[in-house]
Amino acid sequence: MTTLSIQLVNLFAAFLLMLAFAMLAQRRVLSLVNLYALQGLTVVAATTVVAHVTHQQHLYYSAGLTLALKVCFIPWILHRLIKRLNVRWDVETLINIPSTMLVGIVLVVFAFNLALPISKLSSSVVPGTLGIALACVLLSFMMMITRSKALPQVIGFLAMENALFFAATSATYGMPMVVELGIALDVLVGVFILGVFLFQISEQFESLDIHHLENLKED
Amino acid sequence: MTKVFSQFISIVTPILLAPMLLGWVNQVRAWLANRSGAGIFQPYRMLHKLFNKDSVMASTASPLFRFVPYLMFGCMLLANAIIPTLSTDLPLASAADAIALVGLFALARIFISLAAMDIGTAFGTMGARREMLVGFLAEPALLTVLFSASLIGQSTSLTTIVEAVAHKHFAIYPSLVFAGMAFILVFLAENSRVPVDNPATHLELTMIHEALILEYSGRHLALMEWTASLKLFAYSTLGIALFLPWGIAQKATPSSLLVALPSLALKLTLIGVVLAVVETFSAKLRIFRVPEFLATAFLLGVIGMLTHILLGT
Numbered sequence: 376m377t378t379l380s381i382q383l384v385n386l387f388a389a390f391l392l393m394l395a396f397a398m399l400a401q402r403r404v405l406s407l408v409n410l411y412a413l414q415g416l417t418v419v420a421a422t423t424v425v426a427h428v429t430h431q432q433h434l435y436y437s438a439g440l441t442l443a444l445k446v447c448f449i450p451w452i453l454h455r456l457i458k459r460l461n462v463r464w465d466v467e468t469l470i471n472i473p474s475t476m477l478v479g480i481v482l483v484v485f486a487f488n489l490a491l492p493i494s495k496l497s498s499s500v501v502p503g504t505l506g507i508a509l510a511c512v513l514l515s516f517m518m519m520i521t522r523s524k525a526l527p528q529v530i531g532f533l534a535m536e537n538a539l540f541f542a543a544t545s546a547t548y549g550m551p552m553v554v555e556l557g558i559a560l561d562v563l564v565g566v567f568i569l570g571v572f573l574f575q576i577s578e579q580f581e582s583l584d585i586h587h588l589e590n591l592k593e594d
Numbered sequence: 595m596t597k598v599f600s601q602f603i604s605i606v607t608p609i610l611l612a613p614m615l616l617g618w619v620n621q622v623r624a625w626l627a628n629r630s631g632a633g634i635f636q637p638y639r640m641l642h643k644l645f646n647k648d649s650v651m652a653s654t655a656s657p658l659f660r661f662v663p664y665l666m667f668g669c670m671l672l673a674n675a676i677i678p679t680l681s682t683d684l685p686l687a688s689a690a691d692a693i694a695l696v697g698l699f700a701l702a703r704i705f706i707s708l709a710a711m712d713i714g715t716a717f718g719t720m721g722a723r724r725e726m727l728v729g730f731l732a733e734p735a736l737l738t739v740l741f742s743a744s745l746i747g748q749s750t751s752l753t754t755i756v757e758a759v760a761h762k763h764f765a766i767y768p769s770l771v772f773a774g775m776a777f778i779l780v781f782l783a784e785n786s787r788v789p790v791d792n793p794a795t796h797l798e799l800t801m802i803h804e805a806l807i808l809e810y811s812g813r814h815l816a817l818m819e820w821t822a823s824l825k826l827f828a829y830s831t832l833g834i835a836l837f838l839p840w841g842i843a844q845k846a847t848p849s850s851l852l853v854a855l856p857s858l859a860l861k862l863t864l865i866g867v868v869l870a871v872v873e874t875f876s877a878k879l880r881i882f883r884v885p886e887f888l889a890t891a892f893l894l895g896v897i898g899m900l901t902h903i904l905l906g907t
Contacts, residue, residue, distance in 0.1 A: 479893070
């Protein structure tokens with residue numbers, strides 16, 4: 376029974392990594408939001424299984440919080456934002472997706488190597504997932520770096536938070552409830568502030584391309 | 595004796611069932627497009643018609659052109675013979691492992707490309723180039739998929755992999771999720787299905803497989819069509835063997851075949867439906883996007899191997 380649950384958590388970790396790559400390769404903003412919601416759902420499922428195996432009551436609460444916030448509320452806000460900014464059909468031109476993916480593989484190898492000695496020290500039931508969580512963090516980082524529009528960068532930031540949450544769950548059975556509530560609130564406020572920012576950027580430059588922000592004055 | 599019987603069954607089943615699988619996929623595609631469809635036996639009628647027609651050869655054709663359909667058919671038959679479809683008790687399977695299987699597909703690909711270039715028409719040459727492009731990108735992806743599965747079975751022999759997954763205690767392998775996704779992409783590319791090539795059109799500038807067999811007619815074309823359906827069957831059963839091996843018998847006794855045959859039919863039916871749904875819901879890619887498509891497959895395969903090493907299950 377327990378081995379099956381552990382394998383289930385490993386399976387969800389693998390899904391998370393796959394979704395991180397899917398987000399890295401995605402060109403459409405709308406699909407990106409849907410992938411983000413799916414990623415949140417995977418994290419919720421993994422957290423629930425870990426809570427069930429370790430009988431940690433507070434993990435159920437944090438899973439519920441994640442479900443409400445990252446699967447329902449934030450994607451809803453993002454969908455509204457996309458509608459209001461009228462970037463629904465935006466297709467982004469990226470720097471050559473296959474080479475981005477190949478760099479992604481290198482990042483995964485790096486993260487796995489980095490996590491190997493740490494996960495050996497961990498007393499968690501699922502030590503292997505730490506490497507995957509770290510890889511997801513790095514991939515979200517890379518997504519933020521390679522994107523030129525503001526909205527995908529926000530989604531990259533949120534995906535990174537998801538991965539960090541998963542790392543905390545799998546390596547140390549989650550953070551204390553107070554910290555978790557604080558982070559959830561931070562993410563929520565962050566999304567609101569970034570939403571306002573996006574409005575300002577798009578009103579000022581009539582586009583969400585952040586290259587406009589590189590000059591101090593208009594020439 | 596039972597070994598020979600089991601090998602015999604695993605050669606005869608693909609020959610007889612492969613056109614039906616193709617017919618089933620076409621039928622489901624027709625249903626999804628709100629057409630009534632030609633029925634699942636249409637490929638057999640097609641083969642019957644073609645075998646009764648005279649074969650016409652171009653005056654510039656070399657002996658290679660005449661010889662290739664038989665070689666292709668032999669390659670795909672051998673490929674089907676070493677994939678455990680109904681039982682894992684195959685005498686031929688010890689002669690060729692998963693890497694040799696990829697080699698067999700490569701051999702068939704090289705000869706069909708040579709035959710297409712042999713006549714010297716523009717379409718044939720174009721098709722051959724595209725086939726080689728798709729092939730050389732799909733092959734490493736297929737190899738990484740097979741390696742992911744080999745890491746679980748600790749062997750590149752397909753029968754050992756099936757034994758390891760199906761007949762030991764049940765376990766969830768995260769690496770197989772990645773390998774499965776990669777396999778679906780390679781499956782679509784190698785069998786000339788919709789995102790990469792459209793099997794239903796003739797005489798378009800985007801075609802790949804149809805351009806290769808454009809110069810064949812009569813019994814040679816029939817063999818080529820049969821080969822294409824055998825290839826689809828081989829890939830389907832390879833997918834079943836790697837990812838859904840439950841139900842494949844260990845020994846080919848009549849009682850175990852009674853379980854193995856319906857389960858194979860059920861899985862092939864499901865694969866046909868999934869394939870038709872994927873094809874209906876996706877649009878054909880531009881040829882320049884194909885490398886991206888197959889690079890994704892390769893990447894998923896590599897990550898599959900990496901997760902196996904990290905998670906160690």
